[in-house]
């Protein structure tokens with residue numbers, strides 16, 4: 001372990017290694033999100049993930065945001081464990097009938113001001129599961145949505161871009177409850 | 178003891194069911210199959226229903242024999258398999274919820290996928306309006322002094338799929354865990370009915386996102402079996418390449434996540450980097466990080482070019498160089514081993530009884546792997562080992578995954594070296610008659626089973642998708658007993674069953 005830790009000390013961090021073009025864009029994007037979060041919220045951004053029926057593909061890419069390449073925590077964007085701590089609910093999947101109530105209760109448990117991001121094609125309108133007896137539809141069929149991030153699943157870069165768009169276009173208080 | 182092949186001969190064969198036979202049997206034969214399952218001679222591969230028919234897929238492991246037996250023209254239910262063979266319990270509960278067939282003498286008739294919220298009953302059978310009121314779900318009772326219950330979910334604390342866990346604990350120690358699933362039921366099998374093959378393969382690939390390659394692969398193989406199509410050999414090799422890449426990425430992510438749940442984030446960080454590299458290489462090679470919608474009946478959607486092959490080679494080499502240090506780290510960190518060794522023990526008897534696939538079975542002495550057992554191409558011309566351990570704890574499941582990462586790297590290199598040239602897909606002919614097919618494909622979590630019937634029109638008439646999790650989730654309940662509540666996340670991650678693949 002010591003060897004690995006030592007190597008990490010002398011090696012250039014992954015996140016800052018001479019980045020390829022897309023990595024550079026990533027860096028820029030992530031700090032933009034951070035600045036916007038500070039401007040509008042006066043602090044960092046706490047996100048609560050809610051899977052309302054997804055295939056789990058969207059979750060995989062949400063997880064990837066925390067790996068060393070994207071490392072969103074360095075910008076103060078955090079995934080939190082409770083809706084009570086969240087500024088943003090990031091909801092995935094077509095909302096299934098069996099999850100509808102849980103989603104509503106999670107939303108109601110989140111203090112305002114709060115924003116809802118619907119992540120992925122399913123969260124927009126039910127995606128390829130639309131019309132099923134077991135599916136209500138997109139997230140907006142159940143709770144108000146501020147932003148959709150398209151993709152199946154959206155890549156980590158797309159998710160960051162979406163968060164930026166959210167912070168740019170929603171100012172505090174416009175969507176409180 | 179009767180051989181499975183003989184039992185199948187006792188029924189009336191169904192025409193156009195491939196590659197293994199399906200026969201329509203009488204209830205006596207059905208029951209004798211049930212008894213053979215209960216005695217451990219065979220393994221239950223799947224159990225699914227239609228409005229008036231029930232089908233059971235069976236495997237005789239030593240001989241590699243597979244077959245399906247069916248009861249048809251059912252009126253008033255079928256003899257329960259679960260009354261003798263508990264692995265059939267949840268499938269039978271789900272069959273009732275979906276098609277309305279009644280299992281006679283079912284030991285636990287509570288609903289499973291139907292939470293009383295669909296606005297109808299029996300979506301795959303003769304649909305009925307819902308009952309005016311649904312009784313609250315009755316959890317099993319645990320009796321004893323100083324027991325308390327801890328309800329968890331469906332919304333969990335991390336970025337995890339939803340499901341409900343009801344713990345009964347005595348102090349710190351878990352006395353009973355009862356799972357309640359079905360929250361992410363999307364009605365995929367009903368959406369399949371009448372779907373074109375293009376749409377159906379998309380749906381299959383969205384059954385469980387982490388196994389999108391495996392599902393599209395299994396679905397396509399089932400269609401090809403039904404229609405008796407032979408895909409070009411390059412397509413077969415590219416499919417296997419994607420499947421190994423999917424396995425590699427999932428194992429890397431999960432090894433790290435398990436260590437993270439044992440409060441050792443260093444492994445998580447390093448494994449996360451390797452996983453990300455694998456996903457980026459997949460994106461370069463196949464145009465999608467998870468390789469979704471790349472496999473279709475008839476072949477694959479796009480060929481692999483030089484740049485893609487080079488990216489895959491590079492990532493396999495890099496992981497091959499970095500991974501051993503991580504293995505060493507895992508092996509030499511006493512505080513980590515302290516959490517994983519002896520935790521969440523799954524007894525080999527249970528793994529065999531349930532036919533548990535993947536690392537869960539292989540860590541508890543069940544070495545079944547369809548890549549070997551069925552040797553579908555190109556696996557019949559590749560060299561690989563199937564690691565098996567007998568300890569059955571979290572540590573054993575981690576080690577199986579470590580060994581499988583090494584095997585994946587070798588398989589990826591072999592496939593890239595031997596990739597045959599040629600076309601990567603063929604057109605789907607118009608058959609103009611009803612056909613049935615089935616397939617098993619080894620995903621990272623275990624064997625995914627697909628059975629389907631293609632109608633005369635070329636559309637799907639019925640498609641059943643069985644995730645390996647069906648036979649793994651119940652085992653988590655057993656493995657967690659007598660562990661402390663704080664070790665649940667660790668045990669759960671070491672199983673990593675799919676919610677979406679199960680609830681479907």
Ligand code: SF4
Pocket residue numbers: 053054055056057058092093094119120121122123127151152153154383386
């Ligand atoms: S958008 Fe795609 S990845 Fe996300 S939940 Fe839907 S099917 Fe899965």
